[in-house]
Amino acid sequence: MNTVSRGIRNAFRNGIRTASLAVILGLSIGLCLIMLIAHKAVDTKIKNVKGSIGNTISVSPAGFNPGSQANNALTVTQLGKVGSLTHVTRISESLSDRLSTTGSSTANFGPFGNSSSGSTTSLVSPTTINLDRNRSGSGSGYHVFVGNGTSSLPTNFTPPITFLGTTQPTVVDGNSLKIVSGSTISAGVDANDTLISQTMATKNKLQVGSSFTAYNATLTVTGIFTSSTQITNDTVVLSLPALQRLSGQSDVVTSALVSVDSLDNLSSVTAAIKNTLGNTADVVSAQDQANNTIQPLNNVKTISLFSLLGAIVAGAVIILLIMVMVVRERKREIGVLKAIGGSNLKIMSEFMVESLTLAILGAVIGLLIGVIGGQPVTKMLANNSTTSAQTSDLGSDRPAGIRSFGNTTANQSGGSFGRSLRNSDAVRGLTNIKTQIGWGILLDGFGAAVLIAVLGSTLSAGLIAKVRPSEVMRSL
Amino acid sequence: MIEVKNLVKTFRSADDIVTATDNISFVVPDGQFVSIIGRSGAGKSTLLSLLGALDKPTSGTIVVGDKDITKLRDHELIAYRGKAIGFIFQSYNLIPNLSALENVMLPMEFAKMPKGERTIRGKQLLAQVGLEEGQMKRKPARLSGGQQQRVAIARALANRPQLILADEPTGNLDSANGKMIFDLMHDLAQTEKTTIVVVTHDLAITGKTDKTFQLEDGKLTVSKHK
DSSP states (O other), X not given: OOHHHHHHHHHTSSHHXXXXXXXXXXXXXXXHHHHHHHXXXXXXXXXXXXXXXXXXXXXXXXXXXXXXXXXXXXXXXXXXXXXXXXXXXXXXXXXXXXXEETTOSOTTOGGGOOOTTOOEESOOOSOOOOGGGOOOSOOSSXXXXXXXXXXXXXXXXXXXXXXXXXXXXXXETTEEOEEEEEOOOOTTOOOSEEEEEHHHHHHTTOOTTXXXXXXXXXXXXXXXXXXXXXXXXXXXXXXXXXXXXXXTOTTEESEEEEEESOGGGHHHHHHXXXXXXXXXEEEEESHHHHHHHHHHHHHHHHHHHHHHHHHHHHHHHHHHHHHHHHHHHTHHHHHHHHHTTOOHHHHHHHHHHHHHHHHHHHHHHHHHHHHHHHHHHHHHHHHHHHHHHHHHHSTTOOOTTTGGGSOOOTTGGGHHHHHHHHHSHHHHGGGOOOOOOOHHHHHHHHHHHHHHHHHHHHHHHHHHHHOOTTHHHHTO | OEEEEXXXXXXXXXXXXXXXXXXXXXXXXXXXXEEEEEOTTSSHHHHHHHHTTSXXXXXXXXXXXXXXXXXXXXXXXXXXHHHHEEEEXXXXXXXXXXXXXXXXXXXXHHTTOOHHHHHHHHHHHHHHXXXXXXHHTSOGGGSOHHHHXXXXXXXXXXXXXXXXXXXXXXXXXXXXXXXXXXXXXXXXXXXXXXXXXXXXXXXXXXXXXXXXXXXXXXXXXXXXXX
């Protein structure tokens, strides 16, 4: 029987009290652990989000309206200069165009944009317009469709289909494409190969190897993809050279996304691109957008940090009060120990071991609570935080599927780029936070328990030192 | 030998200063069995605390053997208490979650005696005070008052102290058990050659001790020799 075993045994003197204390401490340590898990998970998420959306710069022709034809289109040659700038790791270039469907009355769609060549496609858009929701006049929300001076849509109206020529066919509008059938297209090859969405394939009864017409040419379906947004599902993806040839817009690029090696160089590269392209292009850094986007996660991180500290303090206060109570209760016993030769250090160590034992019991319960509660609490915090942020951020956005032919103002808080960012996989996945509970976290949990025990038993140690051995005589 | 000279201990109360022991002087030769009697509040327990180095006097000296314990530092006092003094209390003051044997072994652990040695000595002492093997493993709550006081006596003897201080050792026991405890202490004083100072109200005890001091209002008024 030594100091350690006596301390451990003391912790179990009163079973009911020990169990109650272990549960209370368990809740406190569990909260510590949950907040630690949330903090680490959110931190990792922020790093991932920053890595995927924060290091890009959007370049589009000055005043470019995605719904109309580019007036001062950028060229591949111009963007080549951008590509040679220091810290630029990659440029993803794209050209977008829209075709009305064969037999549709969308050819004179006017201000909402139609194909420069007046070409049509045999494809039918997967989007269906609810005619009851069509309104004339100005207003917010849904957009005004004006056909031949009347306030109603033509009877054979079919929304136009977007054709996107890109050097990065795996990502459209910030969304990753998942190829479910066939294969992707070669980005730099001028061939009539296309990727279409599964929705479009189903509606048009197409499969890999099928063909359809557009720009008076026969295009082949090379791959079928799925995407999480309706906008992307309405898009036919080709290589950039192919669309430039088919649409007769040789060398034209309607947008480019420049990736930078580090967030630290984002500002300098943005300035360099502006300097290179002059006033022919709108250059928008994603930094502010990224910062705004990850703000809710930063809030969660702050909340979890303060909650972690609060839980540690609460746990320490619990232990402190318990140990003060225990010391007062065992004042005579401490006097006896001192009277029979026990040093302050020995007696304090015994009480320390007792408080540590209680804290470890609490830690075991706390670990269970942390493991069970870590993921749902983190998700709930992230959900609450991002929902409130998105409510204010996206409140004026249109429903998906409508914007592709809506009238937009370029670069209103990022314009199309801003939307692209908000719709990106990374941003949509903000609340998709995966917590990881490894040995590191478990050790941190035990570390928190030890810290709580040490902090909590300091005052009691002081009280023990103050107990005079003669107290044992006086109390008799 | 214990030599107490001009021992004064005062306490501050709210309004005035209370003198618990007032200029007390006496000598107790080695191996004697001494009793201290007096009314409640006369200063008996204070005197015992001072003799046991549990408290420091306001003035005066206490020499035990060749050591003036009033001049010892705190860490020296701990060692002194552990090795040279054995305490026996009225309410036994055993550690409730330790067995009888573990209680007896505790002062030996504080005195850094090896574990094997202290187990043997602990068992010997408990056997000496009349505890059976099965009772040695019991916790104090499962022992009678008389058995608990025997364990306390064994604990007091653990480190072979020069001096045993007992505060009303028979106060919580019936007369039969009280007599048995007294006889036990008396025998141990003889065999272990230990000086015993006992505070008591029990006149049956005072009649059998070598010397009796009476305390009244902090003053040693009467002393009786056999």
